[in-house]
Amino acid sequence: MTMQITTTAPQAPVAPSRGRLRPLGQNEVRITGGFWGDRQAVNAAGTLAHIGARLESEGWLPNFDLAVSGGLPEGRRGREFSDSEVYKYLEGLAWEIGRTGSPELEQRFREVVSRVSAAQEPDGYLNTRFGRPGQGARWSDLEWGHELYCLGHLFQAAVARARTRPHADDGLLEVARRAADMVCREFGADGRDAICGHAVVEVGLAELARVTxxxxYLEQARLFVERHGRGTLRDIEWGRKYYQDDIPVRDAEALRGHAVRANYLAAGAADVAIDTGDDRLLEALRGQWDRTVARRTYITGGQGSHHQDEAFGEDWELPADRAYSETCAGVGSIMFSWRLLLAGADPRHADLIERTLYNVVATSPAPDGRAFFYANTLHQRVPGIPADPDTTSPRASSSLRAPWFEVSCCPPNVARTLASLDAYVATADGEGVQLQQYAPASVRTTLPDGRVIAFDVETDYPASGLVRVIVTDAAPDAEWTLTLRVPAWAGGARLRVVSSSGEVAAESDAAPGAVEARRAFRAGDVVELDLPMAPRLTAPDERIDAVRGCLVIERGPEVFALESVDLAVAGVDDVAQVALAPGAAPVERDGRVWIDVVRHGESDACWPYGEPGDEPGGAASVQVPLVPYHEWAERGPSTMRVWIPAAT
Structure with missing residues (x-):
């Protein structure tokens, strides 16, 4: 596949009007293999087809046909927000068509758009749940109705299509514009002073403004952002913070309430702040990101510790066995972090994206891309129950990956993220290109002053830590800067520049953060970043009560887990029966990470408490293998834990 070298708007989910960095889109970056290339292939061949089939069989896409034929409300199926899953599916198709040019997906995309557009009302309104005889009136349930939420995802789908196929005649962009015009009339400065109970329309409107x-549309997004925190939505048992209507966005200290809603709102607020030049709002959002990451984020990058309201807990409230860590919250976190990265070029934002990609997004789908985790626990106490492949799971917190959910937001969210992942690999500024994520890739772009930059990335990261950038084309005698992110965990990294003649032109340590190589690159020059990948022990902040006295094993960007299926060598069948041996250190052998554990002492005492040191000690240790967290539950039901108690 070839990519055009361009300085026009990137084929990317996010294209801010200003900021330190410009994202390089699908037309400039192509993942060519490796960890993420394999997952993109599964997403294209398995996940998108699976989602399309389920949208049909569950009735959520046929809802649009019923709207046209007059079969609503009697025949409608699915929750009030089921329209949004169709729109996320369309967005995933649009990015995949942009990535591969698949004629089969193009035909499918047009078929779905035709069915959706036929259901649009003359004034632009589009929803299968409200507005017809026998249904609730339009905008009659802003707390739970999700009408604006659904339109937000419609707008994002239209943006994806406009950026990947700007001259397509399928009509999706026109459908989105008619709906957006209706939203501006209904909710503009002279209209309803109201917001949606589930944010995302803000993101959709901001990106639609950028495309058109x-x-x-940007002004309407700004109005929605500023209206949050005024208490216009009804109070509920979890409080108005559930839908971020308790405190104005610019006054909040951390993300709070429903974790998906919170991240989507923060992403939309970042779009508004960036494009309107509201530096005060942007600084407030940076502060919220800082505190949320420092005190309300799991070791995996997952967010949300409450099951009942799918919400953030208070600072340090991060129980492993009750981790909700919804997959969609991970996607929302990436959306928020990416916008802050583009605005300010802080590598910490790319670090969190990497952690979340490997340990939340990659964890959700099964190897065949046809079953998913909705929630991502860090401690499975009871072996799960295999899901019926023909059944829709009523429970978001299913104990094993399930093929579909009554609330099915996560599968299409994973699909659209993987299909657009090329656009999260690299960025550019006036001086050069920055690699933000590591994968085998082809990068071709042109800087604003006409300097051509073309290179390939060779790596099997995260299997190893060597990343090789091979320059394939460059403007003669024109210097530019290649910047490579050095993750916070990568102390001891090294950078080396080798000229096309084979001479070592430069070699140095590369401290965590970012490292630069600047020169008049020539074809054949190579820049190598060597990241240390030895497995390591990680301890929690002592204020995280739930995992005090436990440790995690990490290797590179991956968090590792202990599964009961690997404990036969220790003579037990449950992760609750072992602890890390005193002084245990992880090692690599036979392509796996291993750790020494000891069995807990067995006691028939009728009271599980006693004097310090009562626990029998001195048991012999045995070495057991671990699995990357994103691979857990792939070998049948098991107990599992990420945080492992450390024996004393």
Whole structure:
């Protein structure tokens, strides 16, 4: 496949009007294999087809046909937000068509758009749950109705299509514009002073403004952001913080409430802040990100510790066995972090994206891409129950990956993220290109002053830590800077520049953060970043009560887990029966990470408490293998834990 070298708007989910960095889109970056290339292939061949089939069989896509034929409300199936899953599916298709040019997916995309557009009302309104005889009136349930939420995902799908196929005649962009015009009339400065109970319309409107150049959409996004925190939505048992209507966005200290809603709102607020030049709002969002990451984020990058309201807990409230860590919250976190990265070039934002990609997004789908985790626990106490492949799971917190959910937001969210992942690999500024994520890739772009940059990335990261950038084309005698992110965990990294003649031109340590190589690159020059990948022990902040006295094993960006299926060598069948041996250190052998554990002492005492040191000690240790967290539950039901108690 070839990519055009361009300085126009990137084929990317996010294209801010200003900021330190410009994202390089699918037209400039292509993942060519490796960890993420394999997952993109599964997403294209398995996940998108699976989602399309389920949208049909569950009735959520046929809802649009019923809207046209007059079969609503009697025949409608699915929750009030089921329209949004169709729109996320369309967005995933659009990015995949942009990535591969698949004629089969193009045909499918057009078929779905035709069915959706036929259901749009003359004034632009589009929803299968409200507005018809026998249904609730439009905008009659802003707390739970999700009408604006659904439209937000419609707008994002239209943006994906406009950026990947700007001259397509399928009509999706026109459908989105009619709906957005209706939203501006209904909720503009002279209209309803209200918000949606589930944020995302803000993101959709902001990106639609960027695609169309129509500032009305950006202004409407700004109005929605500023209206949050005024208490316009009804109070509920979890409080208005559930839908971020308790405190104005710019006054909050951390993300709070429903974790998906919170991240989507923060992403939309970042779009508004960046494109309107509201530096005060942007600084507030940076502060919220800082505190949320420092005190409300799991070791995996997952967010949300409450099951009942799918919400953030308070600072340090991060129980492993009750981790909700919804897959969609991980996607939302990536959306928020990416916008802050583009605005300020802080590598910490790319670090969190990497952690979340490897340990939340990659964990959700099964190897065949046809079953998913909705929630991502860090401690499975009871072996799960295999899901019926023909049944829709009523429970978001299913104990094993399930093929579909009554609330099915996660599968299409994973699909659209993987299909657009090329656009999260690299960025550019006036001086050069920055690699933000590591995967085998081809990068071709042109800087604003005309300097051509073309290179390939060779790596099997995270299997090893060697990343090789091979320059394939460059403007003669024109210097530019290649910047490579050095993750926070990568102390001891090294950078080496080798000229096309084979001479070592430069070699140095590369401290965590970012490292630069600047020169007049020539074809054949190679830049090598060597990241240390030895497995390591990680301890929690002592204020995280739930895992005090436990340790995690990490290797590179991957968090590892202990599964009961690997404990036969220790003579036990449950992770609850072992602890890390005193002084245990992880090692690599036979392509796996191993750790020494000891069995807990067995006691028939009728009271599980006693004097310090009562626990029998001195048991012989045995070495057991671990699995990357994203691979857990792939060998049948098991107990599992990420945080392992450390024996004393």
């Amino acid at each position: 150049g129509d500032d009305r």
